Amino acid sequence: MVEFKLPDVGEGMHEGEILKILVRPGDTVSQDQPVIEVQTDKVNAELSAPVSGVIQEIKVAEGETVEVGSTLLVIRTGEAAVSAPADPAQETEKPIQKAAEKRPALPQTSQTTQNRRSLATPYVRQLAREMKIDIERVIGTGPIGRVTEEDLRQFQQGSSKPSTPDISLVPAKTEPKSASVRKAEEQVAATAFAAPETSSQMRVERLPLKGIRKKIAEHMVKSVTTIPHVTSVDEIEMDQLRELRERLQLHANKRQIKLTFLPFFVKALVIALKEFPTFNASIDDASNEVLLKHFYNIGIATDTPDGLIVPVIKDADRKSILQIAREISELARLARDGKLSLDQITGGTFTISNVGPIGGLQATPIINHPEVAIMALHKMEKRWVVREDEGVIRWMMNLSLSFDHRLIDGVTAVRFTNRIKELLEDPNLLFVEMV
Amino acid sequence: MVVGEVAVETDVVVIGGGPGGYAAAIRLGQLGKSVVLIEKDQLGGVCLNRGCIPSKALIHSAGEYHKLASLEKLGIQLPKGDVIFQMSTWQTWKESVVNQLKNGVDHLCQANGVTVVKGSATFLSNDRIGVETGGDFETYKFRQAIIATGSRPFTPPFVKPDGVHILDSTDALNLQEVPQSLGIIGGGYIGMELGMAFAKLGAKVTIVEAADKVLPQTVASLSQEVLKQAKKLGITIRTGTKVEAVSVEQAQVTLNILTHQNTREQVSVEKVLVTIGRVPNTGEIGLSQAGVQTDERGYIHVDSTGRTNVAHIYAIGDVTPGPALAHRASKQGVVAAEVIAGLPSSFDTPYVPYVIFTEPQIAGVGLTKEEAEKQGYRVKTAAFPYRANGRALATDEKEGFAEVIVDEQSHLLLGLHLVGADASNLIGEGVLALELAARVEDLALTIHPHPTLSEVWLEAAEAVLGHAIHIVNKAKVLQ
Numbered sequence: 084m085v086e087f088k089l090p091d092v093g094e095g096m097h098e099g100e101i102l103k104i105l106v107r108p109g110d111t112v113s114q115d116q117p118v119i120e121v122q123t124d125k126v127n128a129e130l131s132a133p134v135s136g137v138i139q140e141i142k143v144a145e146g147e148t149v150e151v152g153s154t155l156l157v158i159r160t161g162e163a164a165v166s167a168p169a170d171p172a173q174e175t176e177k178p179i180q181k182a183a184e185k186r187p188a189l190p191q192t193s194q195t196t197q198n199r200r201s202l203a204t205p206y207v208r209q210l211a212r213e214m215k216i217d218i219e220r221v222i223g224t225g226p227i228g229r230v231t232e233e234d235l236r237q238f239q240q241g242s243s244k245p246s247t248p249d250i251s252l253v254p255a256k257t258e259p260k261s262a263s264v265r266k267a268e269e270q271v272a273a274t275a276f277a278a279p280e281t282s283s284q285m286r287v288e289r290l291p292l293k294g295i296r297k298k299i300a301e302h303m304v305k306s307v308t309t310i311p312h313v314t315s316v317d318e319i320e321m322d323q324l325r326e327l328r329e330r331l332q333l334h335a336n337k338r339q340i341k342l343t344f345l346p347f348f349v350k351a352l353v354i355a356l357k358e359f360p361t362f363n364a365s366i367d368d369a370s371n372e373v374l375l376k377h378f379y380n381i382g383i384a385t386d387t388p389d390g391l392i393v394p395v396i397k398d399a400d401r402k403s404i405l406q407i408a409r410e411i412s413e414l415a416r417l418a419r420d421g422k423l424s425l426d427q428i429t430g431g432t433f434t435i436s437n438v439g440p441i442g443g444l445q446a447t448p449i450i451n452h453p454e455v456a457i458m459a460l461h462k463m464e465k466r467w468v469v470r471e472d473e474g475v476i477r478w479m480m481n482l483s484l485s486f487d488h489r490l491i492d493g494v495t496a497v498r499f500t501n502r503i504k505e506l507l508e509d510p511n512l513l514f515v516e517m518v
Numbered sequence: 519m520v521v522g523e524v525a526v527e528t529d530v531v532v533i534g535g536g537p538g539g540y541a542a543a544i545r546l547g548q549l550g551k552s553v554v555l556i557e558k559d560q561l562g563g564v565c566l567n568r569g570c571i572p573s574k575a576l577i578h579s580a581g582e583y584h585k586l587a588s589l590e591k592l593g594i595q596l597p598k599g600d601v602i603f604q605m606s607t608w609q610t611w612k613e614s615v616v617n618q619l620k621n622g623v624d625h626l627c628q629a630n631g632v633t634v635v636k637g638s639a640t641f642l643s644n645d646r647i648g649v650e651t652g653g654d655f656e657t658y659k660f661r662q663a664i665i666a667t668g669s670r671p672f673t674p675p676f677v678k679p680d681g682v683h684i685l686d687s688t689d690a691l692n693l694q695e696v697p698q699s700l701g702i703i704g705g706g707y708i709g710m711e712l713g714m715a716f717a718k719l720g721a722k723v724t725i726v727e728a729a730d731k732v733l734p735q736t737v738a739s740l741s742q743e744v745l746k747q748a749k750k751l752g753i754t755i756r757t758g759t760k761v762e763a764v765s766v767e768q769a770q771v772t773l774n775i776l777t778h779q780n781t782r783e784q785v786s787v788e789k790v791l792v793t794i795g796r797v798p799n800t801g802e803i804g805l806s807q808a809g810v811q812t813d814e815r816g817y818i819h820v821d822s823t824g825r826t827n828v829a830h831i832y833a834i835g836d837v838t839p840g841p842a843l844a845h846r847a848s849k850q851g852v853v854a855a856e857v858i859a860g861l862p863s864s865f866d867t868p869y870v871p872y873v874i875f876t877e878p879q880i881a882g883v884g885l886t887k888e889e890a891e892k893q894g895y896r897v898k899t900a901a902f903p904y905r906a907n908g909r910a911l912a913t914d915e916k917e918g919f920a921e922v923i924v925d926e927q928s929h930l931l932l933g934l935h936l937v938g939a940d941a942s943n944l945i946g947e948g949v950l951a952l953e954l955a956a957r958v959e960d961l962a963l964t965i966h967p968h969p970t971l972s973e974v975w976l977e978a979a980e981a982v983l984g985h986a987i988h989i990v991n992k993a994k995v996l997q
Contacts, residue, residue: 111927113894135894137927199893200868202930202955212862227928229955339809339828 085134085158089121089151100148100293101155102127103220107228110138112158116199119143119155122294127421136160146293203230211235295389306452309368311488314447317500321463321478324510335405345383345437346407347513348460351506353379353400354516356433359499361491363432365453373490382431382451383411385418392418393451395431439463439480448485455487456496458503525659528554530858531647532664533639533803536563538835538847539666540623540632545855547630554658555632556639556649561623563668565844567616568688573708575612576691577715577875579603584718584751588914603719606694641808644828648804662830662858665810665818666851667803669796669836677703677764677792683771684764685791687712693789697721701773701787703761705732707874709793710744714877717751724754724785726761726775733874737888740880740937743918747877756785764790798837813839822864824854832858846870869952873942878918881945884933884952887923896926898958900981902974904938906988909969915939920974922982924958929982931956940971947975958982 089099099121106118112132119130136158143155201219203211207230211218214235221238223230292300324347335342356363356379364375379400382393394414396407417423434451436459448459461481468477482503486496506512532543535557543555560567583603586596627634635658637651647663649656671686673679679686685693687708696719702709705727717723725732725748732748732755733741748755758778765772773785798816805812810826810833812818818826818833826833832854835847849865856863871883890897901921904910910918918938924931934948951961961979966972980986 109927111895111925116894204954205867208864208866209862212864215862226957227930227955 084139085136085160086154087118087130087133087156087158088154089149090130098148098150099128100297101143101145102294104141104143104145106138106141106156108138108141112136112138113199122298128425130155132158134158134160146291201230202227207232207235214239295387295392299390302452303449306449309452310450310455312447312450312485313488313493313496314483314485315493315496315500316445316481316483317497317504318466318479318481319504320468320508321480324507325463325478327510331404335408338405340405340409341412342405342408343411344439344460344463345411345435346404347507347510348435348437348458349381349383349396349399349407350404350513350517351503352381352433352435352458354506354513355499355502357400358502359495361495362456362486362499364455364490365432366455366487366490376432378432380430380432382434382454383414384434384436384451385415387418387421389421392423392428393431393434394418394423394427395429397430433457435460445481446483448483450485450487455490457485459483459485525646525657526554527659528552528633529660530554530662530664530855531556531639531658531660532666533647534563534666534668534799534835535561535623535634536666536668536835536847537565537844538668538851539563539664540627540851541848542664542666542834542851542855543632544626544630545852546858547627547632549855549859549861551855551859553632554635554660555627556635556637556647558636558638560620561627561634562616562620564670566619566623568691570844571616571619572612572691573687573711573715574875575615576608577711579608579611580715580718581877592914603696605696605719609692609694612691639803641804641810644808644831662832663808664824664851664854664858665800665803665805665826665831665833665837666835666847667799667837668847669798669842671792672795672797673792674794676762677790679792680766683766683769683789685789687791687793690716690791697788699724699787699789701726701771701785701790703764703773703790703792704794705729705734705755705757706793706795707733707736707876709791710748711875712791712793713753714744714748714751717748717753718877722752722787724756724787726756726759726773726785728758728760730758730778732757733876733880736874736880737886737935739921740882740935743878743937744874744876744880747917751877796836796842800837822853822866823857824850824865825857841870841872843870843872867953869949871945871949873945875942878915878938879941880935880937881941881948882933882935883945883949884931885923886933886935887921890923890925890932895932897923897932898926898929898982899923900978900986902978902981902986902989904971904974906977907969907971907974909971909973910939912969913939920944920978922958922961922975922978924982929957929959931958931961934975936974938971938974944971944974947972 101119102122103120105120106112112118113135114133115131117129118132121128121130139157139159141156143149149155201221202223203218208218210232216235216238218230221230221234222228223234225231324344328342328344328347332342360375363379364373366373378398381396381399383396385392385394394417396402396410399407402410414423414427417427431451431454433454434457436448436457438446438459439461442462444461446459446461448457450457459482461483463478463480465476466479467474468479482500484496484500506516529551530546530553532539532553532555535555539555540561543553546553565571586601589596624634635649637649640648642648642657645659647658647660649658671688673686677684679689681689690712696716699722700716702713702723702725705725709725710732713723713725731738731741733744745755756775756777760776761773762776763774769788771787771790773787773790775783775785777783800812800816800818808831809828810818810831817839818837820826820833820838824832824834834850834854836842838850840846853863853865869883871881874880885893887897887899899921901919904918905916910916915938918936918941920936920938922931923933931951934945934951936944958979961975962983964976966976977986977988981989981991984991
């Protein structure tokens with residue numbers, strides 16, 4: 084009998100939310116087979132069974148927040164299971180031997196065999212791929228937990244709910260309706276039928292604030308209530324950088340690297356951070372000390388289906404533009420797939436929010452506490468500007484810098500922004516400053 | 519030779535026209551892609567021309583020939599005198615079989631709009647490939663490519679096949695006469711299949727295997743049945759034995775061997791067949807120019823869609839790590855083609871069956887008992903012998919058994935393996951059962967036609983449950 088307790092899966096974590104329980108009492112699990120998904124500080128961690136055996140009892144429920152050290156489930160181990168009273172049907176089999184034979188496995192099966200692949204027919208697997216559902220995440224209701232077509236539909240409805248929370252607000256008479264709208268209306272209608280509610284209740288859908296969304300909410304409140312934010316906005320002429328990037332892109336393409344503007348922004352930022360050390364700092368509220376950091380880990384605010392995540396490019400000052408570009412693509416991909424490790428989203432010293440590709444003119448970004456500043460980069464567009472007393476068209480981009488006024492004053496912030504502006508408007512300077 | 523002046527543009531090039539490559543090309547054609555299929559030798563690849571098909575033709579002839587000896591007890595009186603196997607006549611028949619299949623592939627390629635180009639392909643970059651055909655050089659520009667160049671027999675440095683005395687499997691299938699004596703280096707499935715076939719045709723066969731058993735990748739209980747038959751056929755099997763040198767003198771081949779007792783001996787044979795393994799054909803197609811990486815053994819690693827490290831270049835079949843089996847290649851080819859056409863396909867099944875055409879045949883799918891236990895399953899197993907199956911007795915094929923491995927708790931089928939007549943055909947049911955995530959009860963409750971060999975699955979499944987009809991069950995019937 085082994086009690087499986089919530090381990091500390093990340094630095095200093097003391098609690099985690101149970102996202103998903105992948106096993107049920109009575110299931111046989113093998114060592115290292117994933118059994119529970121927990122959510123800790125923006126990371127989904129998959130916890131694996133410490134031993135092989137049979138799940139005796141599950142002591143937590145999905146959605147529950149539990150502290151490190153509390154028992155999650157109890158596993159009856161193989162030895163204990165064997166010594167259990169034998170039933171007559173077991174007489175045919177021999178006692179379990181601990182993999183005594185070292186004979187190499189048949190290559191036909193060992194190549195692709197995964198531990199405890201979910202049960203489903205080939206057609207259902209194909210359907211899952213078409214519906215973009217990871218079948219391993221679906222709890223099957225068929226024989227022995229086999230995933231059925233119906234389970235996939237249920238799963239899809241369950242997982243798509245949070246992304247369309249306002250759909251029930253669509254007036255009933257609007258036409259034409261998409262299938263999902265109709266579906267939502269049917270659901271609303273069904274609810275109304277089951278339990279009569281007032282019309283205002285019917286127009287509100289209640290969703291639990293949990294997982295990453297809950298973490299984001301807590302983090303934002305902490306930042307805004309702790310840090311006196313000031314935002315300064317400036318605009319940058321991008322023509323030279325556009326030209327340079329276009330040229331270098333050909334070079335990057337050869338190495339199959341997608342070269343966006345972001346790596347240049349990171350490089351310019353790091354140069355400015357070295358000259359303005361108070362921007363690469365944090366405040367220790369407990370000891371009233373300022374911590375100046377002599378490493379440059381740049382967080383990149385990234386949009387994911389679950390919400391905002393900030394993967395970090397470590398030691399950005401020691402990486403080339405192409406290295407940074409490659410790392411950004413990789414981190415973004417991991418973020419979208421929900422596969423970032425804790426290490427990849429912690430340790431940041433300054434955050435960039437690059438919302439420009441989506442749009443927007445300016446913003447008042449919230450600082451990623453305990454950092455002391457954040458830079459948002461906005462839409463690039465052709466604007467009519469004055470140069471040498473003449474109106475000309477230039478590619479322009481706005482930049483919004485929020486900073487912690489406890490540590491940084493307005494003049495310093497403008498100088499810092501000016502420096503970044505200078506480096507981006509004449510990107511040749513980037514090379515002059517490069518180490 | 520001017521490279522790249524005018525490139526023929528196509529959506530996809532498929533390099534290699536074996537069972538993986540042609541399946542991919544045909545599916546691409548069905549999905550509306552323009553496809554160029556490049557084959558340097560013959561459509562159908564090793565499988566159709568020098569492997570699966572011709573070897574099965576030989577094994578069939580050998581089997582029929584061998585059965586003649588046991589016809590008398592079945593009531594058939596052959597006229598006195600020797601019955602002769604004419605290997606040269608067999609060659610003609612084999613050619614006709616191969617040609618019929620090859621023409622079929624050719625016809626299907628045409629019908630699906632696949633352009634077949636004969637020649638040797640070399641990648642020039644990650645979107646261009648050159649094809650050399652008898653001195654002419656043509657360049658093709660592609661959006662996607664599928665590498666399906668297959669594998670070739672591996673020969674160790676101390677032995678060089680000469681096609682006359684020292685043979686590889688291709689040479690062996692092209693012989694015009696059955697050799698008096700045949701040495702086989704390597705007791706894997708190809709060595710055992712061909713060794714038993716030649717033994718049935720009258721050759722004195724000696725098989726030398728370095729591992730401590732032949733068919734080293736097969737469970738001992740299954741290969742045991744084959745060993746019994748090998749002994750009856752007079753095959754000498756030397757396991758734990760290494761061949762140190764091979765020399766040819768006066769039309770005799772001498773093998774210098776080091777036995778498992780560390781003694782040195784010499785074995786003299788008319789011909790020797792080398793069947794040690796296969797190596798991927800990835801060295802000569804300019805992979806580095808396309809940026810496609812291989813591992814130190816030359817294999818191209820791919821994801822479940824067949825993608826290589828270069829996102830628009832795919833690899834399938836024997837050039838990818840895993841068993842060198844035609845049915846694996848075909849499935850990978852179809853998946854890669856569908857992914858290229860934007861469909862959400864994936865090679866995500868662990869259920870790749872294996873079939874071995876020895877006497878008797880061996881086939882299986884899924885986990886063996888040992889593998890299942892290693893993965894932490896508590897298993898129940900039961901076997902049902904052929905000798906308790908009416909059809910097996912009526913066709914005088916009573917050797918072998920079928921075994922079913924299930925999870926003790928859920929009764930989910932984990933693996934099905936069998937050794938015996940027609941095992942290669944019988945395993946199809948097992949593959950389907952595993953793909954459908956069937957319980958052993960599903961197998962047991964399904965009516966199997968009588969009298970057929972397929973009843974061995976029914977009975978083995980019932981035996982797991984403790985209530986097989988045609989054997990005495992070890993366990994009591996469940997209440």
